Amino acid sequence: xxxxxxxxxxxxxxxxxxxxxxxxxxxxxxxxxxxxxxxxxxxxxxxxxxxxxxxxxxxxxxxxxxxxxxxxxxxxxxxxxxxxxxxxxxxxxxxxxxxxxxxxxxxxxxxxxxxxxxxxxxxxxxxxxxxxxxxxxxxxxxxxxxxxxxxxxxxxxxxxxxxxxxxxxxxxxxxxxxxxxxxxxxxxxxxxxxxxxxxxxxxxxxxxxxxxxxxxxxxxxxxxxxxxxxxxxxxxxxxxxxxxxxxxxxxxxxxxxxxxxxxxxxxxxxxxxxxxxxxxxxxxxxxxxxxxxxxxxxxxxxxxxxxxxxxxxxxxxxxxxxxxxxxxxxxxxxxxxxxxxxxxxxxxxxxxxxxxxxxxxxxxxxxxxxxxxxxxxxxxxxxxxxxxxxxxxxxxxxxxxxxxxxxxxxxxxxxxxxxxxxxxxxxxxxxxxxxxxxxxxxxxxxxxxxxxxxxxxxxxxxxxxxxxxxxxxxxxxxxxxxxxxxxxxxxxxxxxxxxxxxxxxxxxxxxxxxxxxxxxxxxxxxxxxxxxxxxxxxxxxxxxxxxxxxxxxxxxxxxxxxx
Numbered sequence: 342x343x344x345x346x347x348x349x350x351x352x353x354x355x356x357x358x359x360x361x362x363x364x365x366x367x368x369x370x371x372x373x374x375x376x377x378x379x380x381x382x383x384x385x386x387x388x389x390x391x392x393x394x395x396x397x398x399x400x401x402x403x404x405x406x407x408x409x410x411x412x413x414x415x416x417x418x419x420x421x422x423x424x425x426x427x428x429x430x431x432x433x434x435x436x437x438x439x440x441x442x443x444x445x446x447x448x449x450x451x452x453x454x455x456x457x458x459x460x461x462x463x464x465x466x467x468x469x470x471x472x473x474x475x476x477x478x479x480x481x482x483x484x485x486x487x488x489x490x491x492x493x494x495x496x497x498x499x500x501x502x503x504x505x506x507x508x509x510x511x512x513x514x515x516x517x518x519x520x521x522x523x524x525x526x527x528x529x530x531x532x533x534x535x536x537x538x539x540x541x542x543x544x545x546x547x548x549x550x551x552x553x554x555x556x557x558x559x560x561x562x563x564x565x566x567x568x569x570x571x572x573x574x575x576x577x578x579x580x581x582x583x584x585x586x587x588x589x590x591x592x593x594x595x596x597x598x599x600x601x602x603x604x605x606x607x608x609x610x611x612x613x614x615x616x617x618x619x620x621x622x623x624x625x626x627x628x629x630x631x632x633x634x635x636x637x638x639x640x641x642x643x644x645x646x647x648x649x650x651x652x653x654x655x656x657x658x659x660x661x662x663x664x665x666x667x668x669x670x671x672x673x674x675x676x677x678x679x680x681x682x683x684x685x686x687x688x689x690x691x692x693x694x695x696x697x698x699x700x701x702x703x704x705x706x707x708x709x710x711x712x713x714x715x716x717x718x719x720x721x722x723x724x725x726x727x728x729x730x731x732x733x734x735x736x737x738x739x740x741x742x743x744x745x746x747x748x749x750x751x752x753x754x755x756x757x758x759x760x761x762x763x764x765x766x767x768x769x770x771x772x773x774x775x776x777x778x779x780x781x782x783x784x785x786x787x788x789x790x791x792x793x794x795x796x797x798x799x800x801x802x803x804x805x806x807x808x809x810x811x812x813x814x815x816x817x818x819x820x821x822x823x824x825x826x827x828x829x830x831x832x833x834x835x836x837x838x839x840x841x842x843x844x845x846x847x848x849x850x851x852x853x854x855x856x857x858x859x860x861x862x863x864x865x866x867x868x869x870x871x872x873x874x875x876x877x878x879x880x881x882x883x884x885x886x887x888x889x890x891x892x893x894x895x896x897x898x899x900x901x902x903x904x
Contacts, residue, residue, distance in 0.1 A: 487554030768798030828862025
């Protein structure tokens, strides 16, 4: 039997002691305050306050409100008393104890509290735990400064105040330069140490009224209150010098030279919302990095940049709508044997039917789509269309262009594999084209791409060959099947001896490697005769026929069927 199971019933004093609560009764007459026997343990005091006034003098309730005001605020007594609950700090010298008080007060004839009863509980441990959780929620664990969410919340408050009082504030995005190189050279621990030391240097050079925090891995944000455009530049230069002038000493005793690059904006002059501030400081940071690492640029409005962004938004909407509405189509440009002029294959080129009835060609859309990150969606749709044509026409051979972004996109590869598995005969009639410029940007990735495409049974061609001046060694490494010579060198063959020498050399080089060649942009018979005489295998261009939406092989098949 426990001490709660006594025959005489529960022991209230023992229960209060076990649960860590102290009971009290307060009466307005005489301001008398009496406590249960264990009050000293809960309050942390040998002598518990005997009056409400004495107790109130040691409390720190919510700002601007006393304990008595909080009790009355809980409601009006209608005869059954009014319950209340609130928290406050109890101070004794340098010690602070956080308490939670729960009780009920009863009104006298004047409607004011005449008596109150309740309990207080020591909440210091929980309060400290909540404080630490709040710190984790607001502060960066590495630097101890404000984290992104808290910094942006602070920025919003400073901006609101600047707008309300017709003032000006500033924001700086500070980026540590070449952090990736530091990672490679010294390791992550040293990089973290550098981030911490840079944060300390920035903090040491801020005004007391400014705010500072970490935006992301290598970026910090500085909120400058009551800041003019001139003061923005002064503050940025102070931070640049503070980080740059002395090397940072790391744990092993070595020194690391570190610089930062800064973009800034004044608000609300050049930005009226927090997202605008972030976007425009990022713009300024981009310009600063392009000019010189370790420098500062303040945002300035640009008519051209704003126009480009509006056009980007319009283009994004147009491309997405075209994909959703199935307005992506194909045009087919013939590639013929240089000697017999028989069709060897068709190059499939994307076309977009605009909602106004006009048509957009690939060279109008693809550069924009690449810049906006939408080109992979277009590539996937075009691939579906081309494979669909090949599956429907067993005699058709066609090529499809692939952007650099798609060559490393798992979704494009999954789509290609799924489409080819659906019809095994398609792969041997599909030619995948990549540009030479894309191939030489990362020769290892390009070689991997070529190998994977050929493993699936397709052939692969390098488009616009000659524009990137691929070396003999790299061309041999790539292992492609077809080389399409850049039309910029072909279109002037009859008038340019340099172009004639260059094209003849490319054809000879390709043949020595066992590759088929296509001359693009063949304009006339004279040019066709030249490249054919040098051994070029295929011709493409205005002389042969430009891209069209019609499907010539369909008409050919119909005639054969009727015969």
